[in-house]
Amino acid sequence: MSPRPRVLRTLALTLALGLAVLTGCSAGSGGNAAPGAPKTLRFVTVYPANTTDPQLVHTAFILNSGTTETLVGLDPHSLKLYPWLAESWETEDAQHWTFRIRQGVTFHNGAPLDAEAVRAALQHALDVNPGVVAALKIDSMTVVDDHTLSIATTSVYPALVSNLVHYNTVITDVTDTGDVPMGTGAFRFESFDPAGRSVLVRNDQYWDGRAKLDRVVMTANEDSNARMLALQAGDADIIYRPSLESIPTLRADPAITVDSVTGTRVYHLQFNYVGRHAALWNNRDFRRGIDALVDRQSIVDGIMAGQGTVAFNPFPGDWPFSPTPLGRAHGTEAALQHFKAAGLEVNDGKVTHDGKPLTMQIVTYIARPELPLIAQLLRESAAQVGITLNIQVAENIDEYLPKTDFDIATYSVLTISRGDGAFFLNGAFGKGGAQNHGRLADPALLAKLDAYNTEIDPATRIRMIKEIGGYIEEQQFNSYLVVPNETAAYRNGVTGWLTPGNEFEFPMITKDLDLA
Amino acid sequence: MREARPVLRRLIQGVGFFFVLTFISFLIVQLAPGDAALSMLKVDTVAVTEAEINALRDQLGLNDPVWQRYGRFLAGVVHGDFGTSVMTGKPVMTELTKAFPSTLLLATVTMATVVVLTFVLGGVAARRPHTLADKAVGLFCMVGAALPTFWLGLLLIDLFAVRLHLLPSSGLATSAGLILPTVALAVAIAPPYIKILRGSLIEASGREFVRAARARGVHEWVIFVKHTLRDSLIPLVTILGVSLGSLLGGTVIVEITFGIPGVGKLAVEALARRDYGVVQAFIIIVGMAVFVINMLVDLSYRILDPAIALKGAERR
Numbered sequence: 001m002s003p004r005p006r007v008l009r010t011l012a013l014t015l016a017l018g019l020a021v022l023t024g025c026s027a028g029s030g031g032n033a034a035p036g037a038p039k040t041l042r043f044v045t046v047y048p049a050n051t052t053d054p055q056l057v058h059t060a061f062i063l064n065s066g067t068t069e070t071l072v073g074l075d076p077h078s079l080k081l082y083p084w085l086a087e088s089w090e091t092e093d094a095q096h097w098t099f100r101i102r103q104g105v106t107f108h109n110g111a112p113l114d115a116e117a118v119r120a121a122l123q124h125a126l127d128v129n130p131g132v133v134a135a136l137k138i139d140s141m142t143v144v145d146d147h148t149l150s151i152a153t154t155s156v157y158p159a160l161v162s163n164l165v166h167y168n169t170v171i172t173d174v175t176d177t178g179d180v181p182m183g184t185g186a187f188r189f190e191s192f193d194p195a196g197r198s199v200l201v202r203n204d205q206y207w208d209g210r211a212k213l214d215r216v217v218m219t220a221n222e223d224s225n226a227r228m229l230a231l232q233a234g235d236a237d238i239i240y241r242p243s244l245e246s247i248p249t250l251r252a253d254p255a256i257t258v259d260s261v262t263g264t265r266v267y268h269l270q271f272n273y274v275g276r277h278a279a280l281w282n283n284r285d286f287r288r289g290i291d292a293l294v295d296r297q298s299i300v301d302g303i304m305a306g307q308g309t310v311a312f313n314p315f316p317g318d319w320p321f322s323p324t325p326l327g328r329a330h331g332t333e334a335a336l337q338h339f340k341a342a343g344l345e346v347n348d349g350k351v352t353h354d355g356k357p358l359t360m361q362i363v364t365y366i367a368r369p370e371l372p373l374i375a376q377l378l379r380e381s382a383a384q385v386g387i388t389l390n391i392q393v394a395e396n397i398d399e400y401l402p403k404t405d406f407d408i409a410t411y412s413v414l415t416i417s418r419g420d421g422a423f424f425l426n427g428a429f430g431k432g433g434a435q436n437h438g439r440l441a442d443p444a445l446l447a448k449l450d451a452y453n454t455e456i457d458p459a460t461r462i463r464m465i466k467e468i469g470g471y472i473e474e475q476q477f478n479s480y481l482v483v484p485n486e487t488a489a490y491r492n493g494v495t496g497w498l499t500p501g502n503e504f505e506f507p508m509i510t511k512d513l514d515l516a
Numbered sequence: 517m518r519e520a521r522p523v524l525r526r527l528i529q530g531v532g533f534f535f536v537l538t539f540i541s542f543l544i545v546q547l548a549p550g551d552a553a554l555s556m557l558k559v560d561t562v563a564v565t566e567a568e569i570n571a572l573r574d575q576l577g578l579n580d581p582v583w584q585r586y587g588r589f590l591a592g593v594v595h596g597d598f599g600t601s602v603m604t605g606k607p608v609m610t611e612l613t614k615a616f617p618s619t620l621l622l623a624t625v626t627m628a629t630v631v632v633l634t635f636v637l638g639g640v641a642a643r644r645p646h647t648l649a650d651k652a653v654g655l656f657c658m659v660g661a662a663l664p665t666f667w668l669g670l671l672l673i674d675l676f677a678v679r680l681h682l683l684p685s686s687g688l689a690t691s692a693g694l695i696l697p698t699v700a701l702a703v704a705i706a707p708p709y710i711k712i713l714r715g716s717l718i719e720a721s722g723r724e725f726v727r728a729a730r731a732r733g734v735h736e737w738v739i740f741v742k743h744t745l746r747d748s749l750i751p752l753v754t755i756l757g758v759s760l761g762s763l764l765g766g767t768v769i770v771e772i773t774f775g776i777p778g779v780g781k782l783a784v785e786a787l788a789r790r791d792y793g794v795v796q797a798f799i800i801i802v803g804m805a806v807f808v809i810n811m812l813v814d815l816s817y818r819i820l821d822p823a824i825a826l827k828g829a830e831r832r
Contacts, residue, residue: 050791053605058555128605130572131558166561194785398559399551402566417561426563434559434569504561 038214039515041494044227044236045508048220049194054181055125055132055174059503060167065200065218066211066509067108068170068183071099071118072161074505076498079264079319079419081161085113085171085184094158094456101147105207107173108188115149117173124174135163156454158461162420165505186211186511200509211511212496218509231256231489237515238490238497240508244305244370250489257492260485264416264501266311267371269294269378269479270401270409274439277360277407280342280353281438287476289338289351290408292330293381294374299482303373307485313473314415314424314480321421321462323470332384339385350386359388360407365397371410374481378408401437409437412484418505421465425449429477440477492516526811530804537803541796542589548792552576598797601786608793612779612801618688619771619778622701623763625694627756629702630709634752637706638713645718653714657707669700669773686775697774701767705759709752716748723747750817757813 049061054068062068073084083089085105091097105113119141125132137157142150153160163169173182180189186208187200200216221227224243228250230236242250242258250258269290271281280286296310309316312325328334336346345352352358360382364375372393379389389408394400401409413435417423427435429445448471452464473480488499496512553572557564573579577588592598598608641653676696677685684693720726721744729739768780775781779798786794 051601051605056605058558129558130556131562131564134557134564134568135562163562166558168558395549396551398554414561423561423563427559430563430565432565432567434554434557434564434566 039212040215040217041213041237041509041513041515042217042235043219043238043240043509044230045218045220045240046222046224046227046503048222049192052179052181052192052194053128054170054172054183055121055168056128057168059220060505061194061218061220062181062183063167063170064503064506064508065185065189065198065216066187066507066511067185067189067200067203068172068181069185069507070165070167070170071101072164074165074419076500076506079416079501081165081419085118086164089161091456094156094160094454095153097151097153097160098144099149099151101149102207103147105184106205107176107182107184108203109173109176109178109182110205111173111176111182113171113184114146115143116146117175118149118171119143120174121171122169125168129168132166132168135166136160136169156456158454158456159420159422162418162422165418167504185507187213187216187509190215206511209511212514216509216513228489231491234491236491237494238488240488240503242487242489244307247305247307247487247489255492256489257494258487258489259497259499260307260487261499261501262309262317263484263486265412265414265484266314266316266480267299267308267368267374267410267412267482267484268311268314269481270411270438271440271478272406272408272438273441275405275407280358281407283342284476285338285342286344287479288328289335289342289344290378290382291476291479292328292335292338293332293385294378294479294481295330295381296481299370299374299377303370303377304482304484307487308482309485311480311483313469314428315421315465315469316480316483317416319416321416321465321469323466323473326473332381335381335385349384352386357386357388359390361392361405362389362408362410363392363394363397363401363404363406364410365394365400367397368412370484371412375410398434398437406437411435411437414502414504416501420461421468422453425452425465425468429472438478442475442477445471445475445477523815526814530807530811533807534800534804537800538590538593539586541799542586544799545792545796546582546585551578553578593800598800599793601791601794608797611782611794612797615777615779615782616801618776619767619780621688622694622697622767622770622776622778623760626698626701626705626763626767627760629698630706630759631756633702633706634709634713638710638717641710641714642717642721645714650714653710657710660703661707663704665700665704666769666773668703669697669770672696672700673774688776693774693776697767697770697776700773701763701770705763709755712755713748713752716751717744720744720747753813753816757809757816760809 045061045064047059047061049057049059051057054062063070069085071084071086073082075082085102087100087102089097089099101113101115101118107113107117111117122136122138122141126136126138137153137155137160139152139154144150151160170183176182180192184207186203186206188203190199190201192198197217197219200218202211202214204210221230224241224246227236227239228242228246231239231250232253247258250256271287272278273281275281300306300308300310312327313323315322316325332349336349336351339351340346345355350357362375362378364372366372372391375391379391382389392406397409397411413424413428415421415424426449427433429436429440429449431441431446445468448464448468452461452468455461455464472478486499486501488497490497493516495514495516496510498510500506500508553569553576557569557572570579577585596609600606601608601611637653637656641650644650673685673696676683683695684690687693726739726743729743767778768784770776771778771781772784779802783795783798786798
């Protein structure tokens with residue numbers, strides 16, 4: 001044999017060996033090909049956990065995994081609270097609460113769930129997580145008996161119950177020193193690698209019935225293309241939040257189902273009420289003029305490829321707390337009328353202020369790819385009436401806005417959170433609220449908010465949210481534009497999947513999930 | 517007293533190096549994006565006020581001047597306190613202490629293997645230069661240096677773990693788990709040492725004192741061990757010392773390929789998760805380890821070659 005064929009053969013063998021290694025490495029982790037093999041579902045979500053500590057984690061990965069549960073749950077259909085690990089709760093003054101803890105529940109390590117375990121879990125959350133301290137405002141906790149926990153808040157705080165839905169308030173056995181969270185859910189962690197994949201196995205002792213799946217391999221990938229490819233290649237059974245551009249491709253694939261639901265966040269424009277153009281932004285007609293420049297339907301149809309719903313106030317939709325939209329006209333003519341009413345000069349369809357053209361700054365960010373496009377759309381509309389909008393892109397909007405004298409900011413926030421408006425209303429309109437970047441301090445709105453924050457009766461609270469939402473729209477405090485859909489895509493054969501309205505408040509892996 | 521001066525000088529250099537290293541790792545975190553207070557308060561899901569955010573910033577010391585924050589950081593480092601890992605919620609030192617033994621074990625065993633390989637193959641090649649044995653050693657060096665470590669690692673896993681089922685593919689659950697990563701690392705690291713030792717031995721064997729010893733009828737083995745080898749050790753020890761230091765931080769690829777829970781793997785994961793406390797600690801500990809090893813290597817010259825110590829004394 002001549003040397004050349006030998007070299008070629010060696011090269012071919014090396015390549016074959018390399019390919020064998022690579023294919024061996026990339027073999028799917030799940031798969032249900034063999035009859036009688038465990039039913040394993042592979043789920044790819046967006047954001048990984050940054051820690052194995054469920055009371056500290058920065059994402060809802062652990063709650064989504066169906067391994068842990070909170071005292072209070074949120075129904076994804078009605079957005080109403082329901083008793084989960086707490087069977088019931090009662091209070092007379094919204095400051096002293098009594099929670100009855102569900103009986104017959106055990107943690108994955110076999111330890112019983114009792115009032116002391118709940119107290120210890122919540123105490124751990126308060127100790128390690130200042131966000132939980134701010135969310136729960138707990139002053140003290142007392143174990144009354146095995147299944148009764150008494151909680152006192154630092155002040156009258158009707159929002160306590162809804163905040164017990166927060167993913168950092170999951171109840172785990174914090175005395176367990178193992179490497180994985182010890183929850184009570186329908187699945188338990190077999191392995192948990194925050195930087196890699198986590199394997200969940202069915203909890204046969206689950207208090208609410210046996211799960212249909214045997215195993216779930218759960219990973220996170222922030223790259224939406226990688227998630228889509230994983231689904232198309234058969235390496236994933238369900239992916240959460242495919243990119244808007246990929247939805248038509250996925251819909252065209254007969255092996256894949258795309259499920260979209262109306263989300264619970266609203267894309268909107270925040271105005272700056274204390275900046276260099278404060279006089280203009282504190283003028284309702286000027287705000288209405290800017291709002292009229294936005295064609296909401298074209299955002300939904302063009303920018304969002306139909307994956308959204310037009311909004312006019314912070315609580316759009318058919319929820320009990322949704323105000324009836326006023327539905328003002330939009331377009332250049334309508335905008336000019338508002339600007340004229342605001343005292344600006346309008347000549348030949350162009351707006352001037354004190355004889356000079358208006359130049360303003362709009363800040364946007366790319367974490368939500370649609371927001372810069374909305375900023376561009378508004379810039380084009382504003383140019384038609386002679387207003388120049390300079391677009392500034394921030395890396396972290398919440399860090400950037402407090403340091404800059406902006407005029408408009410594109411923003412995205414959960415408005416309907418944990419079945420209650422307390423998070424949004426206090427954050428976005430409360431005095432010094434973290435999301436109140438425009439520093440709005442409207443006395444009438446603050447008075448309504450104060451009344452809402454101390455109202456105990458749930459029905460009255462709903463009526464008050466509705467009224468506040470209507471007032472915000474009527475006053476045009478900021479411009480609420482569109483509710484983006486939440487989407488998931490899954491391979492045919494997956495049953496029992498429910499796409500939640502957001503990723504923060506619901507388990508995604510449930511006992512009802514199954515593979516045909 | 518004179519003997520202690522080089523040590524003292526090195527220690528002073530060490531203190532300076534420590535300050536530079538800690539300041540650089542401190543700056544990395546300061547310049548990194550992200551406001552810890554906003555992140556900790558979960559502002560995207562919890563209603564908080566600017567006052568609460570500022571109070572937490574005060575509590576965390578984020579509003580303090582840079583020099584104060586650096587001072588606090590330095591005090592923590594001196595006491596072995598690098599803060600808490602955001603990845604696990606446990607102290608950074610606990611995480612590193614858990615991971616360090618695996619890396620140290622791998623680095624030590626690899627270095628021992630490299631030394632054995634170097635002496636055996638370098639010695640064989642030098643004793644019979646330009647023979648088939650020398651050429652075989654040369655070929656080994658060429659292939660070993662050319663193969664990427666991760667590729668060799670994958671090949672070894674495929675052959676010994678997947679096909680032959682002789683050794684575990686990952687982890688250090690048993691001591692057998694150390695074999696494949698050690699081989700992968702040693703094969704990649706050893707070639708330059710073998711070449712250096714071979715060259716040094718051949719050069720030393722032609723020196724005057726070796727020829728004189730041979731003329732006096734001293735046994736070849738004694739000449740080799742006592743004169744030739746000792747004379748050839750200085751360049752080898754220099755490069756070996758440097759490598760041991762960099763091995764502590766350089767086992768990253770192998771740790772990931774073989775799923776070894778060492779500091780390299782921990783640092784890569786920490787970087788991906790922006791767990792800067794762990795990254796800071798990794799930079800400082802590995803940096804100081806490299807410095808200390810280099811210092812020991814420098815000082816060892818004086819034992820291997822007293823002429824160096826004498827030259828130093830003459831300069832003074």
